[in-house]
Amino acid sequence: MAGEKKAGAEKKTGDKKAAEAKPAEKKGGEKKLREKTRKPKKHHASRNPVLARGIGRYSRSAMYARKAMYKRKYTAPETKIEKKKKERPPATITKPVGGDKNGGSRVVKVRKMPRYYPTEDVPRKLLSHGKKPFSQHKRKLRASITPGTVLILLTGRHRGKRVVFLKQLATGLLLVTGPLAINRVPLRRAHQKFVIATSTKVDINGVRIPKHLTDAYFKKKRLRKPKHQEGEIFDTEKEKYEITEQRKTDQKAVDTQILARIKKVPQLRGYLRSTFCLSNGVYPHKLVF
Amino acid sequence: VFKRFVEIGRVAFVSFGPHAGKLVAIVDVIDQNRALVDGPCSGVRRQAMPFKCMQLTDFVLKFPHSARQKCVRLAWEKENINEKWAATRWAKKIEAREKKAKMTDFDRYKVMKAKKMRNRIIKHEMKKLLKQASKKGKKLQKAQK
Numbered sequence: 001m002a003g004e005k006k007a008g009a010e011k012k013t014g015d016k017k018a019a020e021a022k023p024a025e026k027k028g029g030e031k032k033l034r035e036k037t038r039k040p041k042k043h044h045a046s047r048n049p050v051l052a053r054g055i056g057r058y059s060r061s062a063m064y065a066r067k068a069m070y071k072r073k074y075t076a077p078e079t080k081i082e083k084k085k086k087e088r089p090p091a092t093i094t095k096p097v098g099g100d101k102n103g104g105s106r107v108v109k110v111r112k113m114p115r116y117y118p119t120e121d122v123p124r125k126l127l128s129h130g131k132k133p134f135s136q137h138k139r140k141l142r143a144s145i146t147p148g149t150v151l152i153l154l155t156g157r158h159r160g161k162r163v164v165f166l167k168q169l170a171t172g173l174l175l176v177t178g179p180l181a182i183n184r185v186p187l188r189r190a191h192q193k194f195v196i197a198t199s200t201k202v203d204i205n206g207v208r209i210p211k212h213l214t215d216a217y218f219k220k221k222r223l224r225k226p227k228h229q230e231g232e233i234f235d236t237e238k239e240k241y242e243i244t245e246q247r248k249t250d251q252k253a254v255d256t257q258i259l260a261r262i263k264k265v266p267q268l269r270g271y272l273r274s275t276f277c278l279s280n281g282v283y284p285h286k287l288v289f
Numbered sequence: 290v291f292k293r294f295v296e297i298g299r300v301a302f303v304s305f306g307p308h309a310g311k312l313v314a315i316v317d318v319i320d321q322n323r324a325l326v327d328g329p330c331s332g333v334r335r336q337a338m339p340f341k342c343m344q345l346t347d348f349v350l351k352f353p354h355s356a357r358q359k360c361v362r363l364a365w366e367k368e369n370i371n372e373k374w375a376a377t378r379w380a381k382k383i384e385a386r387e388k389k390a391k392m393t394d395f396d397r398y399k400v401m402k403a404k405k406m407r408n409r410i411i412k413h414e415m416k417k418l419l420k421q422a423s424k425k426g427k428k429l430q431k432a433q434k
Contacts, residue, residue: 200395
């Protein structure tokens with residue numbers, strides 16, 4: 001009898017296990033399905049009918065009960081706060097101190113009290129609106145200037161030269177190139193205001209301009225470490241500008257692409273080699289560029 | 290002394306005003322200063338126009354005074370004024386002036402190069418001829434001696 005029971009029990013447990021396994025699988029499967037096809041919970045309409053505008057039927061405490069807020073108590077995840085409490089930097093530091101009979105070290109506060117309080121507090125500044133730093137200004141570009149346009153530079157050491165426009169940089173300056181082989185203007189920045197845009201355009205459709213050509217790349221570098229006073233300051237600053245190898249490779253990379261396109265247009269190369277000048281009877285306001 | 294007269298059918302060129310640059314035919318004379326004018330094939334409605342803004346051309350059409358627009362148009366198209374006008378030096382000069390004003394910077398460069406080349410060729414030929422002439426002169430001098 002016992003044996004039978006045991007066998008029976010084993011069988012049952014075996015079956016149960018199998019049975020449990022099956023519904024477990026099913027449940028798991030169902031859960032997965034449920035999770036995937038969970039319907040968005042419909043939000044109940046307001047449980048506080050309106051008597052007049054701004055006045056509800058039930059008080060705050062009644063609403064608390066009606067909305068079952070006693071069931072819905074949420075706390076923010078505590079672990080982050082606990083972590084931050086743990087991670088706080090120490091308030092004091094012990095530092096070694098030299099000298100005899102000094103005790104060897106002192107306990108020093110890391111964040112010290114201010115050593116000076118002004119007699120009058122600094123007045124609060126009024127709120128201003130729309131005053132953005134230069135980096136967030138809106139950059140505009142004239143409609144006549146598109147990639148591939150031939151521009152005439154008006155200022156700088158390359159004044160009067162005709163040059164090909166590549167793109168507008170993040171500060172709003174125009175990236176421009178001679179190309180170098182044509183008129184000795186390297187990859188350079190030009191200011192939109194000091195440039196005449198002609199209506200001649202070179203097709204720069206597939207030209208790839210390297211992405212590292214940004215304002216930081218072109219910015220003038222100045223040394224700032226006047227350790228020596230007066231006499232030697234002038235020596236440390238860069239007297240002569242040296243062309244880095246990187247500039248040469250970048251120039252080559254861009255120019256080969258552009259030169260190919262310039263050669264396709266007859267006389268364009270000679271045009272870019274020439275300089276712009278005014279003469280008698282030539283009035284800029286009457287010229288069509 | 291005067292070769293072009295204001296008469297019915299005279300084609301005139303409007304030099305200034307709202308219809309500047311167009312051709313009109315004089316249909317009738319209103320008073321000392323104005324004429325009734327019509328330009329069916331040049332986009333000018335029949336209207337009064339002062340003589341001052343008209344410049345007379347060589348063309349005269351044949352239609353009676355105060356003829357309606359249809360007649361003016363027929364006469365105009367019969368004489369083919371539009372084509373004749375385009376062939377005149379006057380019209381060509383106007384066109385050249387307009388083209389020059391529209392020149393872009395690149396065009397100006399191309400013109401400059403073309404002129405330069407042309408002048409070089411001319412100078413070259415000129416020098417050749419001068420050389421020949423001087424050679425001839427020398428030969429004559431020698432012969433005379």
